[in-house]
Amino acid sequence: MNTRQKISVILLLLGLILAFLPLSGNYSFHGKPDKLLTEALYENTYFTADQVARFAITEDSTIQLIDLRSPEEFRSFSIPGAINIPYGEMLSKDLESFLNRENIRNIFYSNSDYNANYAFVIAKGLGFENNYVMKGGLNEWYRVVMNSEFSGDKITARENAIFETRTRARRLFTEMNSMPDSLKAKYRESKEIERKKLDGGCE
Amino acid sequence: MNTLEKYTSVIAIVLVVVILVLVRTLVSGHFRNDAGKWTGPSINQSNLITPEGLNKLPGKSLIVDLSDKGNLLRKYNGSINIPAKSLLDKTNQKMLQTYKGNILLVSEDPALSARLWMLLSQMGYTNLFILSDSSNNEVFKYKFRPDTLTRPEL
Numbered sequence: 001m002n003t004r005q006k007i008s009v010i011l012l013l014l015g016l017i018l019a020f021l022p023l024s025g026n027y028s029f030h031g032k033p034d035k036l037l038t039e040a041l042y043e044n045t046y047f048t049a050d051q052v053a054r055f056a057i058t059e060d061s062t063i064q065l066i067d068l069r070s071p072e073e074f075r076s077f078s079i080p081g082a083i084n085i086p087y088g089e090m091l092s093k094d095l096e097s098f099l100n101r102e103n104i105r106n107i108f109y110s111n112s113d114y115n116a117n118y119a120f121v122i123a124k125g126l127g128f129e130n131n132y133v134m135k136g137g138l139n140e141w142y143r144v145v146m147n148s149e150f151s152g153d154k155i156t157a158r159e160n161a162i163f164e165t166r167t168r169a170r171r172l173f174t175e176m177n178s179m180p181d182s183l184k185a186k187y188r189e190s191k192e193i194e195r196k197k198l199d200g201g202c203e
Numbered sequence: 204m205n206t207l208e209k210y211t212s213v214i215a216i217v218l219v220v221v222i223l224v225l226v227r228t229l230v231s232g233h234f235r236n237d238a239g240k241w242t243g244p245s246i247n248q249s250n251l252i253t254p255e256g257l258n259k260l261p262g263k264s265l266i267v268d269l270s271d272k273g274n275l276l277r278k279y280n281g282s283i284n285i286p287a288k289s290l291l292d293k294t295n296q297k298m299l300q301t302y303k304g305n306i307l308l309v310s311e312d313p314a315l316s317a318r319l320w321m322l323l324s325q326m327g328y329t330n331l332f333i334l335s336d337s338s339n340n341e342v343f344k345y346k347f348r349p350d351t352l353t354r355p356e357l
Binding site: 006009010013014017026027028029030031032033034036037040041046069073076077087088090091092110111112113114115116117118120121122125126133135138139142143146147174175177178 | 210212213216217220221233234235236237238239240242245246251287288290291312313314315317318319320321322325326333340341342343344345347349350
């Protein structure tokens with residue numbers, strides 16, 4: 001048997017093996033569960049609603065807010081600058097383009113804590129870095145930022161700074177989400193174009 | 204026999220490749236293939252069980268309190284304490300894997316329960332639930348009132 005025949009047989013057999021492999025484009029977790037557990041327990045993987053409010057009003061370009069609610073809920077209102085990846089559709093999206101952006105911190109949020117933390121573990125398990133969760137979700141955002149009131153006689157400088165941030169975030173949230181749907185869509189479109197430009201893509 | 208000897212090198216190479224491919228395909232670490240399949244119950248929220256719904260679960264159930272000091276042991280009769288950081292210890296894993304019934308994770312912090320549910324679920328645990336105060340926690344509790352005066356310029 002000469003070399004050419006040997007190579008032909010090898011290629012033929014490899015082809016047969018590949019033909020019978022259960023290949024699919026589905027995502028699967030990799031790495032070690034111990035490592036994922038350690039990462040899941042890091043306290044510094046959470047941001048508070050106040051921190052997110054500050055990111056929103058300063059339009060921090062190192063932050064990507066990911067709203068995991070349904071498209072209907074997202075259209076109704078969302079934190080300014082957020083993009084929508086419904087939790088139920090997360091694994092059918094091209095996550096690479098959303099989650100694997102250099103020097104960008106992904107902050108997941110939903111109405112409550114569950115979906116955002118499921119999404120956090122999914123992103124980590126699939127090997128994406130820089131993932132965070134807004135603790136308490138939009139319910140906490142509403143309680144802390146939208147319904148914030150100051151009652152008392154004296155206010156410290158720190159309290160004043162927090163209150164100022166909340167007021168500005170509340171105004172931004174209300175103004176953006178009060179826009180007619182067409183304008184809201186344009187606003188989000190412009191944010192998406194900015195995101196692509198920052199990634200070095202074309203419009 | 205003579206033919207087999209001729210093909211020895213080819214068979215050896217193919218065997219090595221087959222073993223490598225099978226190991227890579229079937230033993231993808233400690234996690235199961237197709238993450239989407241294991242997220243299903245979290246999408247339709249069938250993984251959330253309320254204390255009232257606990258009695259309706261078929262079979263026996265084991266409640267696992269994930270807190271460090273077993274803060275919830277008194278609240279749930281028959282529950283056991285496995286602090287979150289020790290969840291993957293060999294003894295705990297052996298006990299959970301051999302348990303024939305429903306495993307319910309409970310914590311004072313819903314974020315923790317959610318994270319650990321997803322982790323265990325991707326490792327292939329079935330009959331795994333979160334003991335939660337509500338069967339639908341993803342409800343927005345407030346009402347957003349748009350500012351009807353807001354009409355930004357184009």
